[in-house]
Amino acid sequence: MSRKEALNKLRDVLLIRREALKKALDGDLSMLQSLSQDGGDVMDAAMDTAQDEISSQLVEVESRELTQIEEALNRIREGHYGECEVCEKPIPLARLQAVPYAISCIECARKQEKISPRIMGEHLS
Template identity: 35%
Template sequence: MVNHEQLKALLLSRREELTDRLGKIKQGMTRKSSADWSEQAQERENDEVIDALGNEATIELNQINKALDRITEGEYGYCSVCGDEIADGRLMAMPYTDLCIRCAEARDQ
């Protein structure tokens, strides 16, 4: 079985990275708009992209926090639907997942 402490360190590092990214996004969203109309239009388009990136980071951050809670509670590495162990390869690829591959595929269909 994969070492949960290594994955916990990976999750904590990723959480810090995402928290920093969200802080930078917030700073960028509060900047003053340009006086030029064409520049304002471009800034609004950029803001939409930045907002979408912020939403994705927030979702991943929530998943990471839930995974860290599962580690603390001793439930990490087990599927939240069927209770089977989650394959090591899946945990390495998606350390915040709470679904085994079978349940994840069933959910996506």
């Protein structure tokens, strides 16, 4: 698969994820839960504690992720998705596949961690 094809796939992932998060914020966790079964991520942990009711913690995680996804989708529209917003080098696919809404490479994310922890996300691999 070419990088371009991989990025197109990630756009689909982001769109589905955004849909699921919006539903979850409306109180319908079913779509998010079915997505979470595909692989472990930050939502799983939050999901376990949520169960019957949406905890405020979960809402916070979802809102934050939703914002990050919107930012990534903006970058897709502008044609900059997959580039580090700091050093402008291509972000490795492995990182994007782990964190589809990543907008900076690991190196820059680590540097920025000291300034703005928000950019880090939960899973840097």
